[in-house]
Amino acid sequence: MSDETNNEGLNEAPWRATILTLYPDMFPGPLGTSLAGRALENGLWSLDILHIRDFAEGKHRNVDDTPAGGGAGMVLRPDVVGRAIDAATGEGDMRPRILLSPRGKSLTQEKVRSLKEAGGAILLCGRFEGVDQRVIDGRNLEEISIGDYILSGGELGAMVLMDAVVRLLPGVMGKVASGEDESFESGLLEYPHYTRPTIWEGHEIPEILASGHHGKIAQWRHEQAVALTKERRPDLYEAWEAEE
Structure with a gap:
């Protein structure tokens, strides 16, 4: 951010x-x-x-x-x-x-x-x-x-x-989206983040993130957020699932 x-x-x-x-x-x-x-x-x-x-x-x-x-x-x-x-x-x-x-x-x-x-x-x-x-x-x-x-x-x-x-007040954060995508805003924990270098200690950035396909990237991020929430905060996952 x-x-x-x-x-x-x-x-x-x-x-x-x-x-x-x-x-x-x-x-x-x-x-x-x-x-x-x-x-x-x-x-x-x-x-x-x-x-x-x-x-x-x-x-x-x-x-x-x-x-x-x-x-x-x-x-x-x-x-x-x-x-x-x-x-x-x-x-x-x-x-x-x-x-x-x-x-x-x-x-x-x-x-x-x-x-x-x-x-x-x-x-x-x-x-x-x-x-x-x-x-x-x-x-x-x-x-x-x-x-x-x-x-x-x-x-x-x-x-x-x-x-x-x-941090939610108008004019505080440079990009509104940086707040909208974070943990708890959607009812889910935030998806994993990656940046350069592409390969670090033998581990690569997930291939989908380099695809340039924004729709598929958004879907991957959503799936990761759901999986993380289900694993780490089952209480949040159950509440989110009930609203879907």
């Missing part, structure tokens, strides 16, 4: 991300480089960072407390998080409010496309044992997970989500 950008979409309202985090120095991180970074510089999307601790009160500005009922770890306080969310949300702001959480629904390409169409998102990066359930309910937070594993906090998950969305 090319790292090119173009000027398409420069006149559209930028996709707006607001991050609520205890570690603002982590951003933009990798989002400040390559496609996402150039798109940020070109105004195709915007990134605002709010430090959750700025909304804490008292001498020690505590953002967490022990869990009610006992147990290990600490929990982010609802009053502090609630004030942070309220500060991030302007009048008429209808952007989705997302909590990155391992107990959330899995992030999918379908969800990524819907967030792209939403015009932005407010992303709360969880820490410690979690966030008080009252602020999750009271501020209508949608919990999203990037996988079945545990991270130290939601910051990396927020970066993954934003990278997935930003």
Whole structure:
């Protein structure tokens, strides 16, 4: 995939991300480089960072407390998080409010496309044992997970989500087709790719790819995508087959 950008979409309202985090120095991180970074510089999307601790009160500005009922770890306080969310949300702001959480629904390409169409998102990066359930309910937070594993906090998950969305924005990728052919866009995993040299360590590029017959090449790629999906992700294959 090319790292090119173009000027398409420069006149559209930028996709707006607001991050609520205890570690603002982590951003933009990798989002400040390559496609996402150039798109940020070109105004195709915007990134605002709010430090959750700025909304804490008292001498020690505590953002967490022990869990009610006992147990290990600490929990982010609802009053502090609630004030942070309220500060991030302007009048008429209808952007989705997302909590990155391992107990959330899995992030999918379908969800990524819907967030792209939403015009932005407010992303709360969880820490410690979690966030008080009252602020999750009271501020209508949608919990999203990037996988079945545990991270130290939601910051990396927020970066993954934003990278997935930003690359779909008009003007970010040089060629629209480069996004349309990728894994999950069609419900299948992506077909194998090859390039020069034609022969490498005794292995040749599949002959069909040098035939110049675009119809046969497309058919071969589709068959490869189907076979790979069936082998590696039977869950995706079954869903795709059911829609055919």
